[in-house]
């Protein structure tokens with residue numbers, strides 16, 4: 210009908226429908242191919258004019274538009290190891306490659322100098338882009354994580370001052386929730402069953418984040434913990450108090466929202482078609498809003514009372530704002546409930562799963578490397594002792610702890626893949642200095658992967674895939690990292706560097722110290738992982754992390770372990 214309608218419009222009414230349909234079937238691919246050929250020719254000319262060359266392309270795709278590679282990537286996303294397919298492509302072409310998906314230039318890089326240019330030295334020439342933001346908008350609005358240009362500057366300026374100050378209150382928050390975590394762990398270990406450490410730390414980061422953001426903790430640590438699939442009993446969730454059930458629902462809705470937004474980024478321009486009849490973020494967003502909206506309303510009402518009182522007292526002694534939470538800080542600058550909601554939700558998204566993942570994998574690595582656990586405990590006992598609450602100064606001085614965290618984020622960065630879009634045509638330096646720079650067309654998606662960059666042997670040495678915190682302390686630091694600091698980027702870099710970096714180091718260090726004050730040995734309980742959540746046995750032949758690790762890493766916006774991270778631990782003698 211569409212073809213016939215178009216034909217009518219073009220006065221081609223005398224041509225029979227079958228001929229129009231056949232013409233379209235043959236004509237559309239020819240039209241697309243011609244467009245691609247013409248565009249590549251234009252790019253080649255523009256590249257030559259700039260003294261540059263086109264980015265290498267892979268020979269691996271056999272179908273038009275690299276459709277076979279696209280299907281393969283979808284399959285890897287669902288069942289493979291992160292980076293599979295791409296690492297082979299980068300091996301074939303070098304650290305930068307034009308993936309050419311369905312005729313579009315998509316120039317992926319794992320080269321520190323390119324990422325430096327995107328994030329820092331040529332920051333003005335790149336945006337997150339409308340394609341990325343559109344999929345997130347129903348959840349994140351125009352908050353700091355999901356905006357570009359002036360809107361991003363507005364949100365960043367609004368939020369930055371809060372993170373610029375070190376807050377003792379954060380340590381009090383961490384401490385209360387860490388106590389709950391330790392108590393839950395001790396309780397669980399008494400049952401003889403493993404704990405899903407990823408789930409437990411997710412509750413810790415959610416409770417800490419909601420408390421420092423809103424001053425109103427969601428209390429997800431009050432809900433019962435899941436038992437492994439092989440347990441013979443499990444406490445029913447319905448036995449939880451009402452507030453804990455609400456917290457579980459909130460946590461579930463938040464995770465679901467994340468999942469759908471990441472899925473939109475993955476399926477690209479097709480997501481509005483898939484969700485044409487039904488916005489998949491609507492239902493979970495309703496649950497999240499039911500929690501956040503009343504808090505914001507309440508805070509704005511308090512602010513109005515405080516302002517009125519201040520006015521009646523000519524501004525003397527009437528400041529009722531506590532100034533402790535991010536929301537307190539923000540209401541001093543804006544009373545727009547939408548801005549307040551977007552901003553706090555953006556920070557919750559940026560700060561919760563990232564710290565959850567790093568802490569989870571750090572403890573997984575401790576389980577796999579008992580000598581690292583012993584050394585880290587030694588440092589903790591030396592600096593903090595077996596029971597005292599750690600301070601900011603303790604954390605700053607603990608070099609081995611920082612090395613363990615950095616090594617964890619090197620091998621399993623929370624944000625393994627990211628993307629920007631070029632505004633104007635430009636060039637990137639050639640990884641091979643004997644060759645011309647690489648041409649980057651305007652309005653082109655440029656994904657970059659710190660996950661693959663952090664594992665490159667030419668950048669980190671032959672043992673790049675090994676977990677070895679000492680590389681941050683011995684001669685390897687000078688030999689590799691200090692040559693180019695842009696080769697380690699778990700927190701991004703440049704004007705959009707993670708706002709919560711220091712907060713994250715404090716939070717992760719705090720919980721690890723508390724954990725190692727109380728437990729001295731950790732074990733991965735493989736049987737507690739559901740069979741489909743265990744690593745594919747065929748991966749063993751690959752060696753490296755893929756062949757060694759005992760969990761199945763997956764990603765939405767951030768990384769996670771499929772089906773949880775089931776661990777057991779032994780209480781420390783000092784803590785008894």
Ligand code: HEM
Pocket residue numbers: 353354365555556559560561563564567618622623624627628699700701704705706707708709710712713
């Ligand atoms: C291990 C923990 C963390 C890691 C690895 C991490 C990593 C990152 C990365 C890679 C980005 C850049 C995203 C992009 O531009 O595409 C980012 C941005 C951001 N992070 Fe973090 N983050 C962590 C924890 C936190 C925490 C705890 C908070 C807040 C409490 C936070 C707040 C933010 C914010 C607000 C942004 C957006 C900055 C902007 O676009 O201007 N992050 N983070």
